[in-house]
Amino acid sequence: MKISYKxxxxxxxxxxLLQLDYLFADIMEARNFVSAREMVKDNHWIYxxxxxxxxxxxxxxxxxxxxxxxxxxxxETLWALRFPAALSCSFLILYFYDxxxxxxxxxxxxxVSALILCTSFLVIFIGKRATWDIxxxxxxxxxxxxxxxxxxxxxxxxxxxxxxxxxxxFSILSKGPTGIYVIAAPFFLGYWIxxxxxxxxxxxxxxxxxxxxxxxxxxxxxxxxxxxxxFVSIMEEEFTARSNRDVKPFTxxxxxxxxxxxxxxxxxxxxxxxxVKRKTPFPKAYVFFFGWTLFCFILLSLVPSKKExxxxxxxxxxxxxxxxxxxxxxxxxSWKKWERMLTRFSFGLVAVVSIMVPLLLFVxxxxxxSIYSITFSxxxxxxxxxxxxxxxxxxxLQNAFLATICFVASATLLGIPIIDDIFTNNPNHHSILxxxxxxxxSGLKLYxxxxxxxxxxxxxxxxxxxxxxxxxxxxxxxxxxxxxSMANENVEHIQNKMNEMGYSIQFIEEFDxxxxxxxxxxxxxKRIKLFKAERK
Numbered sequence: 001m002k003i004s005y006k007x008x009x010x011x012x013x014x015x016x017l018l019q020l021d022y023l024f025a026d027i028m029e030a031r032n033f034v035s036a037r038e039m040v041k042d043n044h045w046i047y048x049x050x051x052x053x054x055x056x057x058x059x060x061x062x063x064x065x066x067x068x069x070x071x072x073x074x075x076e077t078l079w080a081l082r083f084p085a086a087l088s089c090s091f092l093i094l095y096f097y098d099x100x101x102x103x104x105x106x107x108x109x110x111x112v113s114a115l116i117l118c119t120s121f122l123v124i125f126i127g128k129r130a131t132w133d134i135x136x137x138x139x140x141x142x143x144x145x146x147x148x149x150x151x152x153x154x155x156x157x158x159x160x161x162x163x164x165x166x167x168x169x170f171s172i173l174s175k176g177p178t179g180i181y182v183i184a185a186p187f188f189l190g191y192w193i194x195x196x197x198x199x200x201x202x203x204x205x206x207x208x209x210x211x212x213x214x215x216x217x218x219x220x221x222x223x224x225x226x227x228x229x230x231f232v233s234i235m236e237e238e239f240t241a242r243s244n245r246d247v248k249p250f251t252x253x254x255x256x257x258x259x260x261x262x263x264x265x266x267x268x269x270x271x272x273x274x275x276v277k278r279k280t281p282f283p284k285a286y287v288f289f290f291g292w293t294l295f296c297f298i299l300l301s302l303v304p305s306k307k308e309x310x311x312x313x314x315x316x317x318x319x320x321x322x323x324x325x326x327x328x329x330x331x332x333x334s335w336k337k338w339e340r341m342l343t344r345f346s347f348g349l350v351a352v353v354s355i356m357v358p359l360l361l362f363v364x365x366x367x368x369x370s371i372y373s374i375t376f377s378x379x380x381x382x383x384x385x386x387x388x389x390x391x392x393x394x395x396x397l398q399n400a401f402l403a404t405i406c407f408v409a410s411a412t413l414l415g416i417p418i419i420d421d422i423f424t425n426n427p428n429h430h431s432i433l434x435x436x437x438x439x440x441x442s443g444l445k446l447y448x449x450x451x452x453x454x455x456x457x458x459x460x461x462x463x464x465x466x467x468x469x470x471x472x473x474x475x476x477x478x479x480x481x482x483x484x485s486m487a488n489e490n491v492e493h494i495q496n497k498m499n500e501m502g503y504s505i506q507f508i509e510e511f512d513x514x515x516x517x518x519x520x521x522x523x524x525x526k527r528i529k530l531f532k533a534e535r536k
Contacts, residue, residue, distance in 0.1 A: 005097070005107070008114050011405070012093040015118060015412050016086040016127050020079035022420040024515050027525070028131040029082075030454035031055075036066035037075040038463070046219070047227060050454070052463040054227075056234045059219055061173040062135045076461055082130040088138040089127030092316075093118045095145050100320060102152065104282045112330065112401075113323025119408040120319060121261030126312050128416075132175040137313050140179025143168035144187045147208065151191075151198045158204065165208040169215025177216075182299055182313040190292030190317070194284050248306040253297065256311050256318070262404055263322055265346040269339075270318075270325040279332075280324045289324070292317035330397055340395070347391050347400045354384030354407050365422055376414035383407045426517045432484065432528060433459060435509070439482050444532075447476055447483040449494065453525045456484075456513055469501060480534040487512075487527035494531065503533040 025033060035050045042049070045067070048060050065084035073080035096117055100110035117123055126134055146164035150157045171179035191198065223231045257267040270276055273290055280286045296314045303310070329335065329343060357380035361367040383403055390400040439446055448464045457464060467483060468474035476483075485494055487510055495505045513526040 005111060007405075008093070008097060008111055008118065011115070011409060012090045012118050015124060015409060016090045017083070019413060019416045020082040020086060020128060021077075022416045023128075023423070024420075025078065025455065025458055026129070026521070027454050029129055030458040031058075032063055032066055032130055032132070033070075033075070033081050034454055034457045035060075035063045036070050036081065037458075037461070039063060039067040040071045040075055042463075046222065051448075051457045052465055054230050054234070056223060056227075056231050057238050058132055059173045059176065061170060062130070062132050062175075065135070066130055082128065085130040085134045086128055089123070089134050092127075092134075092138040092141055095142050096316065096319070099141075099145050099148065100323070102148070103285045103288065106282070106327075109282070109323060109327045112327050113320050115405055116260075116263050116266075116322050116326065117315065117319035119261070119405050120259065120263060120315050122259035122308070122312055123315050123319075124261075124408075124412055126309055131309075133309060133312055136171050136175035136179045137183060137316075139167045139174060140171035140183040140313075141316060143171060143179075143212070144184050147184075148187075148191075150201065150204060150208075156201060156204055158207070161201075161204040161208040162211065165211030166215060168208070168212035169218075172212065172216025173219060179313075182296055183316070186292045186295035186299060186313075186317070189295045190288050190290070193291040194288035248304075252306045253301055253311065256297065256314055259308065259311050259315060260318065260322065262346075262350050262408060263319075263326075265342060266326055267318055267322045269342065270321040276321070276325050276328070279328045281328075281331075282324065286321065286324045289317045289320035293321055326401065330401070333395075333397075343397070344391050344395070347387055347404060350404050350407055351384045351387035351391070354380040354387065357381065357384075361418065367418055367422065370418075370421075372414050372417045376410060376418060379410045379414065380407065383410065423521065424515045426512065426514050426522070428512045428517075429515060430511050431459065431513050432456060432511045432530065435511075435530060436460065442482075445476070445478060445481050447481055449483050449485040449531075450489065451484055451486060451528065453486075453513075453528070455526055456528065459513065469497065475501070476533075480532070482508075482530060482532050484528045484530050486524065487529055488524055489529065491529065498533055502536050504536055506532045506534075508532055 031050060035044075035048050035055055038049050038052070039045050045064070046060070048055050048063060062085070066081045067075075069080040069083055070077070075081075093114055097110050097114035100113050101107055104110065143164050143166075146160045146167065150160040150164065153160060168180065168184065171183075257264050257271070260267040271290070271293070277283050277286050277290075293314065296317060300306075300310060300314060329339070335343070358377040361373055361377060362369075367373050383406055387400055387403045387407075390396045390403060446460075446462075446464050448466045451464065451466065464484065466474065467476065491507050495507075498505045508530045510529050511527070513528070514522045516522045
């Protein structure tokens with residue numbers, strides 16, 4: 001079986017770097033983009049802010065990347081703000097390939113595993129979003145790649161240790177020590193089980209650790225000493241919030257193979273340790289990645305806060321174990337009966353979904369006719385028919401494997417604009433942006449009254465300072481001004497409160513900035529009311 005490395009390179013760059021201007025910014029991205037805009041406009045590169053307020057909850061490296069792109073292409077240009085995150089995910093895929101190649105000395109196995117990682121659902125979903133996660137995990141993996149290279153070198157290998165320390169430091173500077181916990185630690189434990197404890201190169205290890213700590217905690221240390229009170233207060237609040245937020249049992253993560261998308265069935269089988277270890281030509285390497293997967297799952301499960309996106313680092317070793325099993329199937333056609341049935345079922349399921357795409361789009365979802373919907377429908381049907389042919393009487397697994405990759409690629413590139421159109425379906429959508437020009441032309445400033453909506457802050461493109469009646473320094477000094485409140489605030493209550501402060505209030509209009517009609521993306525956070533206030 002021969003698969004060209006060029007396929008991986010082109011696929012990674014195409015999947016992650018194209019169609020970045022579709023899908024509205026979610027709350028995680030909006031927080032990052034608002035801070036990035038204020039870095040550029042207000043020169044807050046070290047003392048990071050969000051909507052004019054100090055924000056030290058997250059380290060600034062991801063925001064710096066978005067801010068640089070915003071400076072070059074505009075702070076409201078979505079594709080530019082997302083580009084660095086997508087590029088970092090592309091590098092993760094390419095480094096993963098080289099990691100597997102070094103571990104097994106088999107280019108084809110490395111390509112199979114990397115193609116699986118590249119087309120996994122959660123990797124695509126996270127890799128095209130400009131959140132802190134993708135930087136943390138990409139830099140963390142690149143760091144352990146260079147650390148692993150030092151195991152194989154005979155000399156001191158100062159370069160590998162330096163690059164390992166640098167990228168591990170970048171990982172810390174992206175999301176704290178998360179990457180060390182869920183990538184570096186499971187990697188090291190998995191390696192220890194498979195190959196034994198690596199030979200310690202004391203000077204190299206010490207240099208790597210010092211460099212990682214210096215780079216990773218440089219911002220934290222600087223802020224601690226230069227803005228101590230605010231920093232400590234925010235860290236205490238963040239720790240308390242994380243301890244009580246999204247607490248779920250460890251069973252929440254038992255469905256983690258489903259995050260592999262089209263490879264889910266193979267991912268489950270790849271975790272049948274005794275069987276796959278006996279079948280693969282690389283048993284030690286398989287033990288290494290299986291141990292990595294197991295320890296990663298355990299460490300993630302120990303964290304009280306649980307969300308599906310936190311499973312991203314688990315996709316890295318799981319793609320490797322899945323690759324070992326799929327590669328065995330590709331190289332050895334003498335499968336057991338149950339293997340042939342499950343393999344046919346897995347690819348057959350993809351084929352059925354492919355052929356049903358036009359029905360799902362135009363009948364089920366009632367999608368409008370467009371170049372994307374028509375092209376995706378035609379390509380999906382052709383891929384589905386081709387897949388059925390390949391899993392027929394003469395089973396061609398390589399062609400079925402590549403056809404599945406083509407389906408994922410077409411679903412990503414052609415499907416994202418369709419999904420964007422589906423999600424933008426709120427008939428009540430009425431954005432505050434419609435009033436922005438009028439507010440600006442009035443010469444009056446816009447404030448917020450107990451408003452927390454990063455998405456609206458990002459869309460509006462300017463700081464909307466919050467009014468705090470208990471803090472005189474945060475009360476407007478102007479004679480007249482506009483302000484917004486959350487839609488669930490009682491108008492009469494606001495009017496009474498403002499009257500007590502010496503203002504007459506005029507309710508103007510209610511806005512709904514939700515792009516979607518229902519679901520978790522439809523939130524009260526995006527519904528606001530607009531008022532005009534004047535001193536009596």
